[in-house]
Amino acid sequence: MYPLSFFWFTAALLFLLLEMGSPGLFYFLSFFFGSLAAAGISYVTPAWQTQAISFLTISALAFALLKTWVKKQSHHAKITNAQALIGKHGLVIKAITPSSAGQVKVGGEVWAARSSLALSPGSIVEIQRVTGSHLIVFPVNHS
Numbered sequence: 565m566y567p568l569s570f571f572w573f574t575a576a577l578l579f580l581l582l583e584m585g586s587p588g589l590f591y592f593l594s595f596f597f598g599s600l601a602a603a604g605i606s607y608v609t610p611a612w613q614t615q616a617i618s619f620l621t622i623s624a625l626a627f628a629l630l631k632t633w634v635k636k637q638s639h640h641a642k643i644t645n646a647q648a649l650i651g652k653h654g655l656v657i658k659a660i661t662p663s664s665a666g667q668v669k670v671g672g673e674v675w676a677a678r679s680s681l682a683l684s685p686g687s688i689v690e691i692q693r694v695t696g697s698h699l700i701v702f703p704v705n706h707s
Contacts, residue, residue, distance in 0.1 A: 568615055572603035590630040598623030646694040649675070653704060656687040665698055677701045 576599035583592035601622035602615040609615070649670055657674065660666030660683040668677040668689060677699040683689060689701035 568610070568612060569603055569606040572599050572606055572615065572619070575599040576603060590634060591627070594623045594627035594630060597626040646675070646697075646699070649691045649699065650693060652691055654689050654691060654699075654701065656683045656685050656689060656701075659684055660701070668699060668701055670699075675699050679703075 576596050579592045579596040579599055583590070583596060586592065598619040598621075602619035605615050605618045652670055654668040654670035654675070654677075656666060656677070657669050658667035660668075660677055660679045660681075662680055662682065665676050665678050666683065667674050668691075669675075670691065676697060677689070678695070679689070679701050681703060683701070683703060688704045690704050691699045692702055693700045
């Protein structure tokens with residue numbers, strides 16, 4: 565075993581432990597993969613320059629791939645809780661008038677709501693959009 569193999573495996577372990585201590589960043593995970601690649605290269609050649617170049621190259625490649633993957637995974641996370649309510653139905657629990665906000669219960673949560681129509685408690689409404697901290701609702705027609 566070449567002398568630098570131990571160094572690269574130790575570095576890989578250290579980067580893996582650092583990643584476990586700061587989940588979600590993926591910086592250290594990239595260096596972990598780079599260290600493993602350098603450890604593998606250390607069995608092929610004792611040249612530290614080649615090992616260092618492989619470490620940097622694989623780390624950069626892993627970082628780019630992980631960044632792309634994280635962006636794809638977090639694409640769905642851009643919807644806020646209030647925006648996720650659009651299209652759902654709720655129950656008016658405090659009267660809503662065109663001039664004053666009321667309250668609507670949606671999925672067990674109470675939200676401030678506005679409407680261009682007067683709505684009494686007990687009315688079923690549909691959330692049309694979110695403006696600021698208020699839901700904009702319209703009555704659901706029961707035909």
